[in-house]
Amino acid sequence: xxxxxxxxxxxxxxxxxxxxxxxxxxxxxxxxxxxxxxxxxxxxxxxxxxxxxxxxxxxxxxxxxxxxxxxxxxxxxxxxxxxxxxxxxxxxxxxxxxxxxxxxxxxxxxxxxxxxxxxxxxxxxxxxxxxxxxxxxxx
Numbered sequence: 154x155x156x157x158x159x160x161x162x163x164x165x166x167x168x169x170x171x172x173x174x175x176x177x178x179x180x181x182x183x184x185x186x187x188x189x190x191x192x193x194x195x196x197x198x199x200x201x202x203x204x205x206x207x208x209x210x211x212x213x214x215x216x217x218x219x220x221x222x223x224x225x226x227x228x229x230x231x232x233x234x235x236x237x238x239x240x241x242x243x244x245x246x247x248x249x250x251x252x253x254x255x256x257x258x259x260x261x262x263x264x265x266x267x268x269x270x271x272x273x274x275x276x277x278x279x280x281x282x283x284x285x286x287x288x289x290x291x292x
Contacts (some may be wrong), residue, residue: 163273165278183213184209184210184213184283211292224265224267227278228262228267230262231260231267231269231278232260234260234269234281234284235258235259237257237284237285238255238256238257238284238285239254239255239257239269239271239281239282239283239284240253240254240279240282240283241254241271241274241281241282242280243254243276243277243280248266249261252273254271254273254283255270255271255272255273255274256271256272257270257271257284258270258272258273261275269281
């Protein structure tokens with residue numbers, strides 16, 4: 154009986170833990186799935202060392218952190234544009250390119266996308282081609 158209750162309490166702890174994971178867990182989950190596939194198909198006569206797996210996990214973690222830093226820097230750049238003149242160039246699905254300019258009024262962050270309100274038009278930060286009168290800074 155004590156073995157059954159021990160297993161039950163362990164699985165309830167595991168389910169509680171998995172429900173509180175963040176978006177970084179997707180990277181870890183993907184790594185574990187990849188690790189399982191590598192272990193399943195590796196050559197038994199030439200197995201991969203555990204240090205290689207640790208190295209791969211460190212690389213995935215580093216890429217995740219760099220992506221987070223990149224997003225933070227882009228968001229800071231967008232907030233610094235508020236009140237400045239900006240020019241944008243947007244290409245729609247039919248291939249037509251629209252350009253415009255105006256004063257940056259606000260910034261909206263939706264998921265991993267950053268949008269800038271340029272003179273009343275919501276534009277993706279990556280579509281900004283110029284900020285200020287003499288600047289050629291691109292986001």
